Amino acid sequence: MTGAEMRALIADLYPICRSITGEGLRETLRRIAKLVPLEIREVPSGTPVLDWTVPREWNIRDAFVADSSGKRVVDFRASNLHVLNYSTPVRARMPLAELRPHLHTLPDHPDWVPYRTSYYAEAWGFCAAQRVVDALTPGDYDVVIDSTLEPGALSYGELVLPGATADEVLVSCHACHPSLANDNLSGIAVAVALARGLLALPARRFTYRFLFIPGTIGSITWLATHADVVPRIRHGLVLSCVGDAGGFTYKRSRRGDAPVDRAVAHALRHVGAPYTLRDFVPYGYDERQYCSPGFDLPVGCLMRTPNGEYPEYHTSADDLSLVQAGALEGSLALLRSVVAVLEGDGRYLNLSPEGEPQLGRRGLYGATGGAARLPGFELALLWVLSFSDGRHSLLDIAERAGLPFPAIRAAADALAGAKLLGEAP
Numbered sequence: 001m002t003g004a005e006m007r008a009l010i011a012d013l014y015p016i017c018r019s020i021t022g023e024g025l026r027e028t029l030r031r032i033a034k035l036v037p038l039e040i041r042e043v044p045s046g047t048p049v050l051d052w053t054v055p056r057e058w059n060i061r062d063a064f065v066a067d068s069s070g071k072r073v074v075d076f077r078a079s080n081l082h083v084l085n086y087s088t089p090v091r092a093r094m095p096l097a098e099l100r101p102h103l104h105t106l107p108d109h110p111d112w113v114p115y116r117t118s119y120y121a122e123a124w125g126f127c128a129a130q131r132v133v134d135a136l137t138p139g140d141y142d143v144v145i146d147s148t149l150e151p152g153a154l155s156y157g158e159l160v161l162p163g164a165t166a167d168e169v170l171v172s173c174h175a176c177h178p179s180l181a182n183d184n185l186s187g188i189a190v191a192v193a194l195a196r197g198l199l200a201l202p203a204r205r206f207t208y209r210f211l212f213i214p215g216t217i218g219s220i221t222w223l224a225t226h227a228d229v230v231p232r233i234r235h236g237l238v239l240s241c242v243g244d245a246g247g248f249t250y251k252r253s254r255r256g257d258a259p260v261d262r263a264v265a266h267a268l269r270h271v272g273a274p275y276t277l278r279d280f281v282p283y284g285y286d287e288r289q290y291c292s293p294g295f296d297l298p299v300g301c302l303m304r305t306p307n308g309e310y311p312e313y314h315t316s317a318d319d320l321s322l323v324q325a326g327a328l329e330g331s332l333a334l335l336r337s338v339v340a341v342l343e344g345d346g347r348y349l350n351l352s353p354e355g356e357p358q359l360g361r362r363g364l365y366g367a368t369g370g371a372a373r374l375p376g377f378e379l380a381l382l383w384v385l386s387f388s389d390g391r392h393s394l395l396d397i398a399e400r401a402g403l404p405f406p407a408i409r410a411a412a413d414a415l416a417g418a419k420l421l422g423e424a425p
């Protein structure tokens with residue numbers, strides 16, 4: 001998928017009113033399922049999951065605040081952000097003073113509408129621009145939230161791409177935010193594009209599992225119901241906020257030195273764009289659940305500008321104008337580099353370790369008119385031969401040599417082809 005195609009997917013999903021449960025989430029998953037063979041799973045409300053319970057299903061048809069003339073001054077139809085996500089139903093007439101505590105605004109950004117939720121405490125409310133609220137005159141207002149909270153199911157999407165081994169790479173992104181583009185329709189779009197690329201590969205070493213889940217309760221539900229899969233997860237990434245113009249931010253797994261942490265750090269060093277590496281902190285996205293001590297999975301989080309660190313975060317200004325096709329493409333390219341490391345890493349043995357083998361004789365070194373080689377190819381041959389003692393992996397060697405992983409991998413392939421390199425036991 002191109003950056004423009006990813007952006008088009010974001011535009012398609014943007015208007016849907018998603019939440020942690022309900023038809024908006026389900027419709028989102030159905031649309032993703034048109035692009036990749038996603039399974040949509042439903043877990044009934046009331047199901048115990050770890051220390052939590054799958055909540056009731058929230059659905060909404062309409063919501064508004066209308067003045068005494070009947071004019072809608074806050075209108076869910078204009079933007080689904082206008083309703084406090086997961087609001088209980090309400091139908092009442094009340095004076096402004098009584099309504100006021102239920103109106104959420106952003107005084108510092110008086111034209112923006114905040115995104116607020118009330119998943120685990122029963123409440124109703126509206127979100128509006130400060131300017132709109134300031135303009136309300138005293139008097140009675142009609143307040144309607146036509147929502148339901150009823151037993152139903154928590155929906156999530158799961159896509160498994162089998163590989164040569166049962167060892168798995170987990171890619172997870174939340175799909176519960178309503179009309180917000182970077183957080184996290186960008187993660188969904190890049191995950192779909194990555195999955196399509198992996199589907200097109202003739203062979204995969206790892207099995208890849210993509211999850212499109214409601215934040216927190218989705219990963220908890222998945223973890224609670226996949227005890228058999230959890231031990232097979234070798235590497236994992238949470239994707240979020242990957243469509244803005246900022247540099248990359250990678251938040252390491254709780255372990256801090258998991259192979260995925262090293263693979264992402266290596267890919268970032270060679271990406272040619274600004275980036276920041278951060279240690280794990282126990283807030284953020286679903287990495288909190290995957291990395292909780294009872295699971296301690298090797299799952300990091302890839303972002304551009306992190307959650308809470310751009311002014312548009314969780315507001316109506318996190319709209320389509322914030323996500324750029326080029327940024328989405330760059331995020332996808334970085335993930336492909338990470339996948340190339342994970343797929344291609346391994347330990348080898350130099351089969352001619354006493355002195356340097358004569359590479360020129362084998363057409364590997366200084367050959368004129370040979371096939372085009374990656375830059376640094378001859379240097380990479382020497383590095384791979386020197387450190388292929390069974391202890392150093394190709395990623396170790398790439399790091400030590402300061403060369404991009406593909407150059408080291410290509411050198412290893414050429415040496416194996418010349419029978420100078422064998423897999424370490």
Ligand code: ZN
Nearest residue numbers: 177183307314
């Ligand atoms: Zn968020």
